[in-house]
Amino acid sequence: MSTPTRTRVLHRFHLPTVLVLSSIIGVLVGLAVTATEPIPGLPVPDGLVRVGLPIVRVLLDMAAVVTVGLCLLPILIGFDRPKLAEPLLAGVRRIGVAAPLVWAVAAFIALVLQTAELYPGEEVSGGAIADYVDAVGAGKALVFVVVAALVCAALGALTVRFGEQVPAELRTAVAMLALLPLPVTGHATNWRWHDFTMISMELHVMSAVAWTGGLGAVVVLLAGNRTLLAGALPRFSKLATGCLLVVTATGLFNGIVELTVAPGVSFVDALFGDGYGLLVLIKAVCVVGLAALGATIRWRLMPAIVAHGRTALIGWAAIELAVMGVAFGIAVVLTRTPV
């Protein structure tokens, strides 16, 4: 019976596709909202860098989401039904190697594009990239991400070989570590409040990735197996509630700090008049929508799921993943936008 189970789990790839496509749409919307006229006389980076860099960054985030989701899956499923869970997990472990590889390569391409951004119109040489890594913190951060993602891939390969003997908690911790460098080199860690805003930003990113990854993993991989779903969804729901609270609190904190301490513009002007403020508003709307969708799944669908019934979970989860994707796309543009 294990072979049919292995192939059956791969049916719901339209949900990850929804997530990735909506994240790209989020990037394009964010770029449109913050588009500024080029300043005459200054070198302008070409379209490949201007549009390509945020898109590669959001694809990096999506690869991280898939990696973390797969690391969380065994923890969410629990260990009380190993005979049922093992064939399913065995089928997806290879994705746990593929996703970190995409993560590492996306980080490398982002490094090349960020170097190219500094020298518009130039060709990028290996020496230029090395100089960038040496001179700029963001370059060092990307190198760290490449290395950490490759370690995740190696752990994933070990998991393919040894199964759940490689602890899921370890894999999750390494994946979380690989998430840490990029947020502190982004925009919302303000100079004057840097301790608090930096920690807040890290918590924001880790919670958002765990939330999206957990939702994707549970719905895509477990929706066909009602027994495992009945066990995993309540656990995920607790995780999601915690993540929702952390994401909202940290997002509000960082957004308010950024908009308040920006020199030369009042809070209200920045919030409604500025590209940055508009993106913060869009993200706030997204999180309200996610809270509503999560509440629907928790209060209306979960009782039926726990009773092993059929529900419209996939449809609701698709909408929720789409909103999450847009939020990630907007977030990437936000890290590159001055207030």
Add this chain to the structure above:
Amino acid sequence: MNRAIKAAAVTGFVTAGLLGLAGPASAHNTLVDSDPKNGTNTATGPATITLTFDQPVQAAASVNSVVVIGPDGGHWESGDISVDGTRVTTPVNPLGPAGGYRIGYRILSNDGHPVTGQIEFTLTAAGAGPSTGARPDPSADGAAPAAAVGSEDGGGLPTLVWITGAVVLLAGGLVLALRLGRDSNR
């Protein structure tokens, strides 16, 4: 008990990483002051322009640029930019025609992203300089940084080549990764 220990270990690991990676945090720079100030009128052109930001500007070679565009569309900046902490200074040629001048800047801010902006001032009386500013050589923007960037390495590759190479490498890696589990189908 085992799960609690594992959970504590993971939390400790991640917290240690969080604090250990706490380098100096950084963010985008914002212009807080300039000389000449934005929107002012002046009778004599400035000899140097100073832009002051709220955070230190990264002073790596050829990553920052300041241009002064006159009413004729020509460039009036001269010489190299110098960066001193939060201040960026550039010398200016003697200005020519009266009118609106725009100072455009592109600086590498603390967090590694270039920040661009523009301020303006008006020259009320024609200065002693030539009547038209320097026209930038179309290859000038490319030539000077290329000499600085490419010289150690003998030229670079277009970004598209880097991206294609990385994607091809990824495709190879994915093929290997997705074949991994197949042989161990127990």
